[in-house]
Amino acid sequence: MTAPRRRIPVKPGYFTVPDDPATPPKLLGSRCDVCGEHYFPRRKTCARAECLSDRTTDVEMGPRGTLWSYTFVHFPLFGSSRLEHIGYGVGQVDLPEGPRVQLPLAGKQEDFHVGMELEAELDALREDGDTAVVMCRFRPVGAAR
Amino acid sequence: MRNVAVLGVGMHRFGTWPDRSNGDMSLEAGQAALRDAGLSFRDVQAAFVGHIFAPVMSGVRVMKEFGLTGIPIQRIENASATGSAAFREACWAVESGRYDCVMVLGFDKMTAMIQESSANTDPANLEDAILPAAFFALWATRRIHERGMKPEHLAKIAAKNWNNGALNPMSQRRPGERVTWEKVLGSSMVAWPLTKMMSCPIGDGAACAVVGRPELARKKNPGRPVVRVTASHLGSEIYAPGHLFVGPVVGPARMTVDGAKSVYEQAGVGPKDLDLVQVHDAFAIEELEYYELLGLCAPGEAEAAIDRGDFELGGRVAVSTDGGLIARGHPGGPTGLAQIWETTLQLRGEAGKRQRENARVGLCHMMGGGSVCVIHILQRD
Numbered sequence: 001m002t003a004p005r006r007r008i009p010v011k012p013g014y015f016t017v018p019d020d021p022a023t024p025p026k027l028l029g030s031r032c033d034v035c036g037e038h039y040f041p042r043r044k045t046c047a048r049a050e051c052l053s054d055r056t057t058d059v060e061m062g063p064r065g066t067l068w069s070y071t072f073v074h075f076p077l078f079g080s081s082r083l084e085h086i087g088y089g090v091g092q093v094d095l096p097e098g099p100r101v102q103l104p105l106a107g108k109q110e111d112f113h114v115g116m117e118l119e120a121e122l123d124a125l126r127e128d129g130d131t132a133v134v135m136c137r138f139r140p141v142g143a144a145r
Numbered sequence: 146m147r148n149v150a151v152l153g154v155g156m157h158r159f160g161t162w163p164d165r166s167n168g169d170m171s172l173e174a175g176q177a178a179l180r181d182a183g184l185s186f187r188d189v190q191a192a193f194v195g196h197i198f199a200p201v202m203s204g205v206r207v208m209k210e211f212g213l214t215g216i217p218i219q220r221i222e223n224a225s226a227t228g229s230a231a232f233r234e235a236c237w238a239v240e241s242g243r244y245d246c247v248m249v250l251g252f253d254k255m256t257a258m259i260q261e262s263s264a265n266t267d268p269a270n271l272e273d274a275i276l277p278a279a280f281f282a283l284w285a286t287r288r289i290h291e292r293g294m295k296p297e298h299l300a301k302i303a304a305k306n307w308n309n310g311a312l313n314p315m316s317q318r319r320p321g322e323r324v325t326w327e328k329v330l331g332s333s334m335v336a337w338p339l340t341k342m343m344s345c346p347i348g349d350g351a352a353c354a355v356v357g358r359p360e361l362a363r364k365k366n367p368g369r370p371v372v373r374v375t376a377s378h379l380g381s382e383i384y385a386p387g388h389l390f391v392g393p394v395v396g397p398a399r400m401t402v403d404g405a406k407s408v409y410e411q412a413g414v415g416p417k418d419l420d421l422v423q424v425h426d427a428f429a430i431e432e433l434e435y436y437e438l439l440g441l442c443a444p445g446e447a448e449a450a451i452d453r454g455d456f457e458l459g460g461r462v463a464v465s466t467d468g469g470l471i472a473r474g475h476p477g478g479p480t481g482l483a484q485i486w487e488t489t490l491q492l493r494g495e496a497g498k499r500q501r502e503n504a505r506v507g508l509c510h511m512m513g514g515g516s517v518c519v520i521h522i523l524q525r526d
Contacts, residue, residue, distance in 0.1 A: 041391055047384040071282035073275070073336040090279040100387045102280065109337055114290045
């Protein structure tokens with residue numbers, strides 16, 4: 001099977017889909033122009049009660065982060081048609097810019113431990129002709145693909 | 146809150162009821178509450194109705210089962226905290242002097258909702274692809290990392306709740322024999338370390354409370370203890386670094402801490418005064434965390450307290466006395482009102498085999514979508 005030529009995000013507005021499959025995706029967020037707080041996903045106002053500014057700038061965050069917590073789910077990933085997703089890891093990942101995000105993890109339960117470094121990657125939920133519907137997930141740095 | 150009593154409570158047992166409509170279940174729960182209050186629907190001056198999943202105007206339609214009397218009817222929705230939020234609005238409607246007698250009704254058929262949503266194959270959001278249990282499992286993994294919690298502590302909480310549910314005629318899960326923590330731990334894995342028996346079921350049901358002036362309680366049921374609502378709190382999230390915006394979230398721990406502080410101040414009681422507590426135990430890890438966040442034990446001491454049996458029916462403070470969400474069930478709209486039903490019966494001394502001895506003060510806590518927190522304190526006069 002040849003790799004699909006085109007990749008589209010399962011939901012637009014959350015992560016980049018680089019043209020080069022070897023380039024990791026980045027998460028799409030916002031930075032408050034007044035206090036500098038970073039957010040995921042994008043937002044138009046600062047959420048801090050002390051700030052509440054309505055001036056934010058779009059930023060790209062990641063692709064690396066630190067694992068805050070994890071689990072392994074023993075049910076199929078909703079919306080996926082792939083056997084690999086019949087069970088899947090989920091992590092809360094702290095991005096260096098500040099935000100904590102919850103996303104699927106690549107690997108088995110024993111591959112994960114709190115505090116480890118991860119990198120974002122795109123993973124196909126399903127393929128339709130030459131198009132793959134992709135989501136963003138994290139993989140332990142150094143783990144085989 | 147100084148002038149509000151629970152006049153009556155009623156329930157339709159939670160469970161899977163394919164042949165009963167929301168109207169059928171609601172009428173049964175509502176008429177039971179009115180009978181319990183010694184009132185008729187003619188006495189009801191306003192109604193607050195809570196449902197999550199049923200279509201627009203379902204609350205008003207369901208209320209027609211009781212009769213068309215022209216009263217104001219208002220739907221309230223706040224995810225899992227729907228019934229609790231509706232109860233709060235009814236209590237304030239009485240406390241403010243607007244009404245003497247208000248009905249609060251909650252209903253839902255979560256089984257029908259699950260069938261409809263599973264027909265939709267694409268996740269509507271980035272994280273809708275992930276099973277909700279996963280987000281609570283992440284909380285449990287972090288607790289293992291920080292405090293050395295073991296999965297058996299979660300299993301002990303769930304076993305307690307299953308066994309309490311066995312004593313409650315309105316509980317969805319009523320095991321025929323005593324459930325051991327080993328059995329809970331050995332049930333199928335949902336999202337590590339949470340097993341199926343540590344998770345609440347989906348279900349259908351209805352619950353109702355009639356609230357009003359304490360004088361009405363004394364007049365209609367002379368000699369019966371009056372159960373008053375002495376504190377009510379509804380709060381939402383305060384932003385802090387690390388906040389999660391996407392997907393079903395557990396919510397900042399601070400929401401429960403702030404809510405508890407508020408209700409203890411309002412009622413003039415502390416956590417040591419509580420005889421019984423109901424919490425949002427959709428998953429066992431939640432109940433463990435709420436022990437500490439509500440001040441039932443000190444931070445870091447939940448595991449030791451569980452091992453001592455502090456939260457059993459006969460323990461220091463009984464938690465999830467009716468089985469909690471894990472056993473009694475969690476259909477959605479009526480869940481928070483089931484907590485009021487249980488606490489009211491306990492404070493009157495009418496809880497049968499699961500009666501907490503000499504119960505005088507009870508607390509009911511619910512989370513909605515990890516984004517709102519509702520807490521009430523009920524006290525026997």
